[in-house]
Amino acid sequence: MTNKISLRQETKDDFKKVFELNQIAFGQENEAKLVDALRKNQTAFVPELSIVATDNNKIVGHILFTKINIKDDTGNLKESLGLAPMAVRPELQKSGIGGQLIKKGFEVAKELGFKSVIVLGHEHYYPRFGFQSADKWKIKAPFEVPSNVFMAIELVTDGLRDISGTVVYPKEFETV
Template sequence: MEILIRQELTEEYHTSEEMIKRAFSNVEYSDKKEQILVNKIRKSDAFIPELSLVALHQDKDIVGHILLSKIKIIDGDNAVDSLALAPVSVAPENQKKGIGSQLIRAALKKAIELGYRSVIVLGHKDYYPKFGFKPASLWNIKAPFEVPDEVFMALELADHSLEDVQGVVHYSEAFMG
């Protein structure tokens, strides 16, 4: 399947949110509010337009979306900038075709180009490691809420970029409530 991945345009926000809603409609661990999260992040200071990407099918329909947004890893007075990968969405009829993987690779590549040094994800323990994610606990990086260790992961976008980083991830207000 021929897929084009590019930065999402403002006029596509509603279409993207509808696709995101459909993408999670049958996912058992979802709160069914991922599209609301995306909407809130877009309106927050955590939003990075260049890291809101869409996957387009040949007929120009949006079949996927990924968003990386600003977060901080805080340890006492020390705060380090990082990114949260959340969510990645693929329309139900296009799932299991590698579109999510293409979106993740494109977003990580763009994050590196923009100078970001790490990404945090709360995601499936068998899926994200293939992109290089490892349990965040390896760097003593913790989630701000109770979560199984194996699903809270981090990725260094530059060699040793998390070597001297530890602490608790602070998500933007958009993630709360």
């Protein structure tokens, strides 16, 4: 079934299906509600970075990257992206769809001029795509979390050079 996966930007017509996908993939509504809320945040939401994976026009995966900031000790903000959430239909997990979504997201993010991505995610999954502990750049989460699951990647050489501090997520993340 997964040999004909297509990746494309999400459209308005996909919203209901993406909600259902996140609900099924996570076994709850929190992530689905987060995606809906983030779409309404015109500062953080980047339509080109809400990407769906389809199989015969059926949505089987979704990834969302939103704008975040990294605030240094002096209060300066540097823009980055947060990867969250990413969902794949349970029966298709571990089939490479998530990886395709991540790679496509990186490609689009680079085209749009973004230099880095932050993720709070599985310590054995995300490093496959180049993510490393955000500690490497002295970047911290705004909440207590083990450093091995809070990661960053430079999309371009030196994308996080001279950037350190605490990640500031869009306020919608506080509702999850």
